[in-house]
Amino acid sequence: MARSPASPITSAARSREAPDPPAPASGGAGRDGPDPLAPLDRSELPVETAALARFLIGKVVARALPEGVVSGRIVETEAYGVGDAAGHAFSGLTERNRSLFLERGHAYVYFIYGRSWMLNVSAETPGIGAGVLIRAIEPRDGVSIMRLNRGTGPLRDLARGPGRLAAALRIDRSLDGLDLCRRGPLWLARGDAAAHEIGESVRIGISREADRLLRFYVRDSPYVSGPRRLNA
DNA sequence: TATGAGATTGGCT
């Protein structure tokens, strides 16, 4: 089948049928303050990749599954920005990385090491390939569903690490290209703006551009991945 | 068509 890599991406995932959106938290959401699962507006997202990576710390990733909503607070991200040799977009647009070139706030999902799915949020402006890897979340809603998705395990390990996170939220290629700024199968939400201190370190598991401080994490969070020396 | 490397994980020493 003829397929033009440069053709506009009309996100197949976006038109895919989504499970019913979750009902707002029981009771009057108005009186209890803003809905923590309300989607982020794209205009709130910083355009620049590292700024977006930092911004996303403390925000929420939410996943609608047939069994219910699963969500968690983002506690660790990494930026793969413009001209970054460690980024998947460094060598230009390909079939695999095309979602990185979408407008900011879209999902780039890929499979690695024969075992793990990775969730990224596209950054920068349309046509520019850049993204933020979501490396870990603190489980919030649907913990029992996460346990089923992951097999039994300690709460702390359910979504500590990008592959585990994707497994816990049942993320795979079917979500690649999805708009994360609208309530659907997967989206980014405001969360409850809990206080946190953000640490910076080098990125994990890469060989190129390995000394750049483009990893961001919540200090003192037990749900952060990576060696202890990077999480000081 | 073949091959090498990869934004990881889990099991074993």
Next chain:
DNA sequence: GCCAATCTCATAG
């Protein structure tokens, strides 16, 4: 702490 598993994609031939 070390290392194999396992598969997809990009690149070379």
